[in-house]
Amino acid sequence: MHVKFSLSRWQLIAWFIGLLLVTPLGFLLVESLQGGSDVFQHLFDTVLWDYTRNTLFLIAGVGLLSCLIALPLAWLTAYCEFPGRKQFEWALMLPLAMPTYLIAYVYTDLLDYAGPVQIALRDWFGWQSPDDYWFFDIRTLTGAIVMIALVLYPYLYLIFKTALREQSFKLVQASQLMGLSPLQSFLRVSLPLGRGAIVAGITLISMEAMADFATVNYFAVSTLTTAVYDTWLGYYSLTAAAKISGIMLLILFLTLMLERYSRRNQAVYERQSSVNSATLYSLKGSAAWGATIACSLTLLLAFLLPVAVLVKYAIVYAEDAWNGAFFNYAWQSLKVAVVVSLATIILSLCVLFYQRISKDRYPLIPGRLASTGYALPGTVLAIAVLLPLTQLDDLLNAWLEPHGFSLGLVLSGTLFAMVFAYIVRFYAIAHGALESSFLRISPSLDMASQSMGKGPFTTLYKVHLPLLKRGILTAGLLVFIECMKELPAALLLRPFNFETLATHVFQYVSDEQLELASISALFIVLVGLIPLYFVNRSMEHNHS
C-alpha cells in the first residue's frame, strides 16, 4: 500500500512524459498505415521483398548461431569444472562491448583477397590468382550472420547461465542423484526449465540483429534497416521510410508475440537464494581440455583477436590516429551523452515517483508508454522522431513567416532531434535501473516522512534522492555509455557537420580506413566494457 499524497500534479507530469516519449511511435504507426507513396510503391514492386527476406534470414541465422554458441558455453561454465572456468564465466561476456561494424571490418581485413590469411594460403600452396582456389567471401549475408552472432551471443549466454545457476541448479543436482548422465539431465531438466530464458535471450538477440545497420551496410547486404536509411537519405521520402519501418515494427511485434506465446503455461520458478559457486560435474582429461579450448576459441574469435588487430592499427598508425579528431568527436559525443543522461534520469524520476505515490488503477502505464522507444531499432526510431519534428517545424515556420521570421529546421535539423531520439530510446534504461533502486526503499519510509508533516516534494528531495544516489549514478552511467555507442540513429539525425565518436569511426569503416580511427574505435570498445562490470558485480552479489 502506498502513501497518499495529493498527486494530481505528479499524475499530470508522469502522463505528460509518457505521452511525449511515445509520440514518435504514434506518428510512425499513423504514417506507415496512411496513404500511398510512389517511392514505397516502387520499392514494393522491386526490391522490398528481397530486403524483408534478408532481414528475416538475418534474424533466424543470428538466433540459431547464437544458440549453438551460447547454450553449450553457458552449460559448461554453469555446471562443469574445467581449467579457467571462473575466468571464462565473465570473459565470455566481453564480446558485448564490441560494435558489430568493428568486428566486421577486422575480419574483412583479415580474410579478403589482400588479407594475411589468403596471402599465407597462397604462399603455402603456390596459388597465383583467385582462379586457382576457392575461398569464402565474408561480405555476404552469411558473413553478416556470423559477425553479428559473435558479438550478440553473450545475451543468451548470460540469461541462460543465470537460469541454469539460479533456477534449476538444485533440480539438476537431484536428477544427477537419480542417475541421469550430464547430457540426459541437460536435455530433460535444464533445457525445458530454461525454455523461458532461452526464448527471452533469442528475442533480445533477434531485436538487436534486426536493428543492426552498420554491419549489413558495410557488407552491402540490403535489409530493411539499410532500406530505411537509403530511402530517407537517398529519396528524402519520410513516408516511404515510415512504411518500411512499419514492416520492421510488424516483425518486432510478431517476435514479441512469439515470445509471449512460447512462454505460456510457464510457471515462474522461485529463485533459489542459496546459490553458491559450486559446480556439478568435474571434467577430466580431454573433456576438460575440450571445454577450455571451446571457451578460449570463442573468446579469441569474438573479442581478443579483433581487439588485438585494433591495438595493432593504433600502434602502427599511431601518428595518424592520434590527431585532434578523436578529442573533438569524443567531446561532441560526451556533451550529447551527458545531456541525455541527465534528461532521462530526471524524467524517469518523475514517472517513478508518481508510480510510487499513485493510487490510480493503472499507475504503471506512463512508465510503460515512455519505455516503448527502447524496443525500436535506431533507424526506425530516427524516422519516428523526424515525423512529428518536421511537422512541428513546418507549423512553426508557417506561423512565424508572416512576422518576417524564419527558424528553418529548428527541431528536426538540429541537435535537438538527436537528443530527443536518444531520450526516447534510452529512457527505458534509466527507468529500469532506477525502478529497482526505488523498490528497495521501504514504503514505510514514505509514510514516516509523511506522518512527520512532509509533503511529496520534500519526501522526494530529503528521503528518496539521497537513497537513490547509487541508482542514479548507475542509471546515468548506463545511459551515457549507450549514447556513446549509438550509431544508426546518430547517422540519420546528426546535424550537418556534426560527428559523434561512433559516426566518426563508422565513417572510417565505410571508407576502409579504420586504421586512422583506431583510437576512437578502441575507446568505444573500452566504454562498452563498463556495463559488463556492473553485470558481473550484480551476479557476484547474487551468488554471495
Next chain:
Amino acid sequence: MSHLIIKDLAYQYNGTKVLSELTLNVKQDEIVCLLGASGCGKTTTLKAIAGILQPSQGYMSIDSQVVNDNHHFIAPEKRNIGMMFQDYALFPHLTVSDNIAFGLSNMSKAQKRERVSEMLRLVKLDGCAKRYPHQLSGGQQQRVAIARALAYKPSLLLLDEPFSNIDTQVRFELIADIRRIIKDQQVSAVFVTHSKEEAFAFADTLAVMHGGKIAQQGTPEQLFSQPNSKEVAEFLGTGIYLTAKVLTPTEYETTYGVIHSLTESKHQGQHGVVYVRPHHIKLCEAEHGDVSSQAILNRRFIGTRYVYKVRIAGQELEVAAENDRVLAVEQPVKIKIMPHTVNFFED
C-alpha cells in the same frame, strides 16, 4: 471527552469490506491496543487513523479536530501524528540525531538541537547521536524510532507491530521501556499487534478486532474474564466449550458436573455453552472402573510442573493436576472444574 473518536468507520478495498461500522474511543494519555488475528483489519484501521488511506465513510476526530467525515479529509501530513513502523522506517542516510530532527519544523537550530538531545536522553541513547541506523542494535533502532515519533510532540502516537522484530528475550524489557517513555511524554497511543502477551504488557485497554469491527473494548482483565463473544474468548486464550444449562444465577449444569460461578447470571433457565479455560480445570486421580473417569493422553514438563493432555467433551486440552500432583500417562483421572467467573453464551 475522548482524544480520538472513531464512529462507524468503513473501508472497502477492491470491493471487499475491510472495515465496517468500526467504532473506537481513545482517552487522553491512554494506550489502546488493537488486537486481532492477521487480516482482521487492524493495520488498515491504523492507516485510516494516520490518513494514509481514505475511509469510504465514517467520522473521525483527533484532539477535537475533525479529520475525517463525509465532507472533510485531512491529509496525513497535516494530522500531527507520530507513527512507529514494524521495520522502524529509520532513514538509512541520516544519523540518529538527524532522524529524530526530521519531523521538527518551525524551530530554531538551537531549539532543534535541544529537543533532539532531550529525546536522546529520554530513550537513553545519549552517546549515539552521530551514528547511523545500521550501526545500532534492533532495540536501539526501536528507541530511535520512538524518539523520532515523539520529538515533534504529536497529538497521537500510532504503533504498527513495533515489537515483532525483537528477540523474545529482550522484548518485554523493551515493551516496559517504551511504555514508560510514552507515559512520560503524556501522549495518547494506538498500538497494533496480533500477540496478546504484548498487548497485555503494553496497553491500558484492549480493543479486540474481528471481521473489520471492534468486537470488544476494555481492560485486559475484563476482556479475559468477561468476553462478550466466542471470538473474543477464543482469541484471548485457549479453552473448551461445554454444553450447559443455567440452573441458578451461580450454578451451571454440565456433563462434567455443576460449575459454580463467582458472578450472577441473568440467563437463568437458558441453554447454551460455557467456555472454560484450562487453568480452571484440575485433574485428580480416579478409581479404576469409575465410569466418568478418563485416561491421560500424554504429558509434558513445562519447567515447574507437568501439564497433561486430556480429551474433554471431544476437545483436547492441556491442564494441570490438582495440587500439582504427578500423574502417569494413561492413568485414569477425573475432571474437576473450579469455581470461577463463568463465561456463558446462549444458543
